[in-house]
Structures are given as C-alpha cells and as structure tokens.
Amino acid sequence: MRRADRLFEIIETMRSTTKAVTAAELSHELGVSERTIYRDISGLQGQGVPIEGEAGIGYVLRPGFHMPPLMFTIEELEAIVLGARLAGQRADKDLQKAADRVLSKVKSVIPDQMQSRMDRIPLYAPPTYWPSHNxxxxxxxxxxxxxxxxxxxxxxxxxxxxxxxxxxxxxxxxxxxxxxxxxxxxxxxxxxxxxxxxxxxxxxxxxxxxxxxxxxxxxxxxxxxxxxx
Amino acid sequence: MRRADRLFEIIETMRSTTKAVTAAELSHELGVSERTIYRDISGLQGQGVPIEGEAGIGYVLRPGFHMPPLMFTIEELEAIVLGARLAGQRADKDLQKAADRVLSKVKSVIPDQMQSRMDRIPLYAPPTYWPSHNxxxxxxxxxxxxxxxxxxxxxxxxxxxxxxxxxxxxxxxxxxxxxxxxxxxxxxxxxxxxxxxxxxxxxxxxxxxxxxxxxxxxxxxxxxxxxxx
DNA sequence: ATCACTACTGACATATCCTGTCAGTAGCAT
DNA sequence: ATGCTACTGACAGGATATGTCAGTAGTGAT
Structure with a gap:
C-alpha cells in the first residue's frame, strides 16, 4: 500500500472509533512498521489534522477535525464574503487561495438555502491597480x-x-x-x-x-x- | 511538495472553485509536471474521490462529494481574521458587528489550541483616515x-x-x-x-x-x- | 474541416523519498 | 518501579514518484 493511500486510511480508522488507537495497532492493520506510522502521523499533524498522541495511551482524533454545521445570518455571510474578497485583493496569492477555501468550506457547512444566496452577495472588492510590489x-x-x-x-x-x-x-x-x-x-x-x-x-x-x-x-x-x- | 500533501491540496483546490480546473493549472500551481497531475488524479479517482475530467474542459469535482470539510488551517484563519478586519474598516457599523460575530462563531468551533492562536493573528487593518462619508x-x-x-x-x-x-x-x-x-x-x-x-x-x-x-x-x-x- | 485546447496512456531512466532496523529518551498509568 | 506507549535520530537499500518524450482521442470554436 502506498503512503498516499495510507494517510487516508489512517484518518478513516481513527474516525471510526472513539477509543485511542496505538501505533502498534495501526502498523499491524496497515502492514507497515511502527516507525512508518509515527512518520505518517507526524505528516498528518503537519497538515493540520488534529491527531493527539499521549504516551501510554495511543492516538485520538480530536473532535474538531471536521467542521460542524454553522449557522450564519445573511449579514454575517456578507461580512465573510466581503472580507474574503478584500483580503484576497490586498494580500498575497497564498492568502487569496486560503480565502477562497474559507468561502467554499463555509458554503458547505451552512444550510442549502443559504448556499445559493452566498453566490449572489453583491459586495465586491475590485482589484487595486497599484499592486504593491513584493x-x-x-x-x-x-x-x-x-x-x-x-x-x-x-x-x-x-x-x-x-x-x-x-x-x-x-x-x-x-x-x-x-x-x-x-x-x-x-x-x-x-x-x-x-x-x-x-x-x-x-x-x-x-x-x-x-x-x-x-x-x-x-x-x-x-x-x-x-x-x- | 510531497505527493501525499499534494493530493489533499488538489481536493481543496477543486472544492474551492465551481469552474473546471485544467491539469496545466494544477501543475503550475503545485509545481509539478502535468504528467504527475494526471497520475495524482488517477490515484484519487482510484480511492473513490469523484473527480470527473473532460477533454477540452478540465476537471470538476462532482457535486455530491459531501465529505465534511476539514477544519480551518492556520492560513485560512489568517484570511478570515484579516478579512473581518478589513471589512470592518471599510464598511458600515452593522457589517462590522456582523464581522465580529463571525469571528466569535468561528472561534467557537475550532480546537482550543487554535483559539489562542486566533487572538494573536498579526495581520491588521488600521483605520483609514479618510473615512468615506455616509x-x-x-x-x-x-x-x-x-x-x-x-x-x-x-x-x-x-x-x-x-x-x-x-x-x-x-x-x-x-x-x-x-x-x-x-x-x-x-x-x-x-x-x-x-x-x-x-x-x-x-x-x-x-x-x-x-x-x-x-x-x-x-x-x-x-x-x-x-x-x- | 480545421484548429486549439485538453484529458489520457505508455515507456523509461533517474533521483527522490519512503521504509525498516536499531537505538535511545521521556511521559503516562498502574 | 514497571510496562506500555509516544516520539526522535541515523542510516542504507530499495520502492516509487517524477520528468521527458511521444502519441491518441474528445470537445468546442471558427
């Protein structure tokens, strides 16, 4: 099994149980050494996946891995969308992409009826034509x-x-x-x-x-x- | 960038846009060759991620891929906070209050350790001293x-x-x-x-x-x- | 019909990085 | 104190990920 697949597997395994999972269990289940499991988990944590390990216990996926449904008022959505657009214009490419991801994440956790309204929020941040260098x-x-x-x-x-x-x-x-x-x-x-x-x-x-x-x-x-x- | 990270990146990129994304765009954005993108996407499809490709068009993530989004990353939190601050400065009092409420709602769903980091995000939108009238x-x-x-x-x-x-x-x-x-x-x-x-x-x-x-x-x-x- | 653009596949040599092994430190629960 | 566990470092060998090159085929516009 390739590493890329294994990372998804680890998440799914941890999500399907509430108990702590030890590196030994994961290593047995996935057919790799413990050392590799430690490296995989370190990599996942580096990507922001909230896995917590405690010596003597094992690993647990902290609740907060997935975003819970959120409710926003239409005015709050306006603030989010305008904010993301302004931030995207003013800052760097990476932050702009992050702002886009924020919008798509927010969109997928709000109720359906709100989602369509979110696309039509009429507040715009046009590009600034004196782009700051650097x-x-x-x-x-x-x-x-x-x-x-x-x-x-x-x-x-x-x-x-x-x-x-x-x-x-x-x-x-x-x-x-x-x-x-x-x-x-x-x-x-x-x-x-x-x-x-x-x-x-x-x-x-x-x-x-x-x-x-x-x-x-x-x-x-x-x-x-x-x-x- | 390692392959394992890239696969997550590809999903997030595709989720954050409604338009089709071409392999060329992804390859440029992620700094690998197109051939590698094709291999990555093939791998994701093999894992059940519903990415659809059409010649002449690009790739789209089939709607209905309703994996709940992962929690915000630090960079995404930076985008939210900066966005809220910029919006609060530029817009009206009501929208400013809405932006504040957004921040507190977001804060309430993120893991503890992230909450303290969120208070210390060092991106500021200072007041503009030519306040737009009205x-x-x-x-x-x-x-x-x-x-x-x-x-x-x-x-x-x-x-x-x-x-x-x-x-x-x-x-x-x-x-x-x-x-x-x-x-x-x-x-x-x-x-x-x-x-x-x-x-x-x-x-x-x-x-x-x-x-x-x-x-x-x-x-x-x-x-x-x-x-x- | 042609053209530009794109997804997709195969082959192959290279270099990357992944992996297991071994060794050691430190925290937690009993 | 003991056993279990998370975690880190080093290293060598091998799996595999990657770029390049070449080619096929589908889509949409002109």
Missing part, C-alpha cells in the same frame, strides 16, 4: 512571523539609501496606501516599520528569535498605540 | 439591495450639480479610494455608479423592483466586465 514575498513573511524566523532584508528608505538589516518580523499592517511590516530591527535595536514594496530582497535566515508567546507582539502593540494616541 | 447609509443600502427596494438619492456629480434620482441598487464595490454603489438608474435608463460619499440624502421608497433572482445583478456584471476588457 506581494509575492508576503507569504514568506507571514510564514516567518508564524515560525519566528529571523529574516534579512535590503531596504531602501525614502532617500533611496539601501541598508541591509536583520529583523524579527512580528506583524503586517494593511494600510490603504501601502502594506507595512512591523519588526524588531537588530540594527536600530527597536521596532521599525518597513514598507513591503521598498524591500529589495528578502532572505530567510537559519536563526530564530523568541517571541515570548505573543509578548513581543504585545510590546509592539503597546508602543504603536502609545505613539498614536 | 458610511452610515451603507447598512440601509445593503438592506435595500437584499430586499430589492427602490431608493431615491440626491446625488452631486463632479461639477457639484445635484440631481435627484430613483435607482435600483444592485451591488457595492469597495475600491481603494472610494466606495461605489452600482444601480439601475431610472433617470438614465441604464446602470450607473454612485460614490457613496457623494450622496446627499438617501431615502427608501415604498416601491420595489424586480431583480429577477439575480439576473439584474448578472446583467450589470456583464456590462462592467465587458467594458473593462
């Missing part, structure tokens, strides 16, 4: 924020001076005119904001930084709201 | 679109000439610089676009119009996309 890098940047990976950028400021900086990316702000990356700048030893379209080059580094479980983000938020007030 | 009327306008109620507006054009028109509102377009209402104009007997912030007054009428179950919207879409080409 939108392609934004997917990478988002990933680095999530994984807390340092990046190095060549940044050209207002006077066209180019500096190379190592920064710790923490947040992205979608202003109407431009898109800004907020980051801790090792050069300035403080938070700085960088326009995505002024980044000449974006390189991910091996090194990671410690965001303190959101504390870095919080201290940035404090600094920004403090200044703006 | 945003307050937008909730009313959206309602009239839904219920197909005629409205009367006093509209001031580029030269400050004010005209009073009876219009049939069909759609709202959120451009970067302004927000436009698309409507059938009884005065001009054609579709016209009105900037929300140029409307002096908005009055709902008793009379309703017949949108033909989306046909009016469609004919507007045709006209707009035709002109843009």
């Amino acid at each position: 939108a392609g890098e934004m997917a990478l940047i988002r990933e680095c924020i999530r994984k807390e990976i340092k990046i190095s950028i060549d940044y050209s400021d207002l006077k066209e001076n180019v500096t190379t900086r190592i920064i710790w990316p923490v947040a992205v702000a979608f202003f109407a005119e431009s898109t800004l990356l907020a980051a801790w700048c090792e050069l300035r030893n403080d938070f700085r904001h960088f326009r995505i379209d002024r980044m000449q080059q974006v390189r991910t580094l091996e090194e990671r930084f410690n965001g303190g479980g959101g504390r870095l983000l919080q201290s940035w938020e404090r600094q920004v709201t403090g200044k703006n007030r | 945003a307050g009327e937008m909730a009313l306008i959206r309602e009239c679109i839904r219920k197909e109620i005629k409205i009367s507006i006093d509209y001031s054009d580029l030269k400050e000439n004010v005209t009073t028109r009876i219009i049939w509102p069909v759609a709202v377009a959120f451009f970067a610089e302004s927000t436009l209402l698309a409507a059938w104009c009884e005065l001009r007997n054609d579709f016209r676009h009105f900037r929300i912030d140029r409307m002096q007054q908005v009055r709902t009428l008793e009379e309703r119009f017949n949108g033909g179950g989306g046909r009016l919207l469609q004919s507007w879409e045709r006209q707009v996309t035709g002109k843009n080409r």
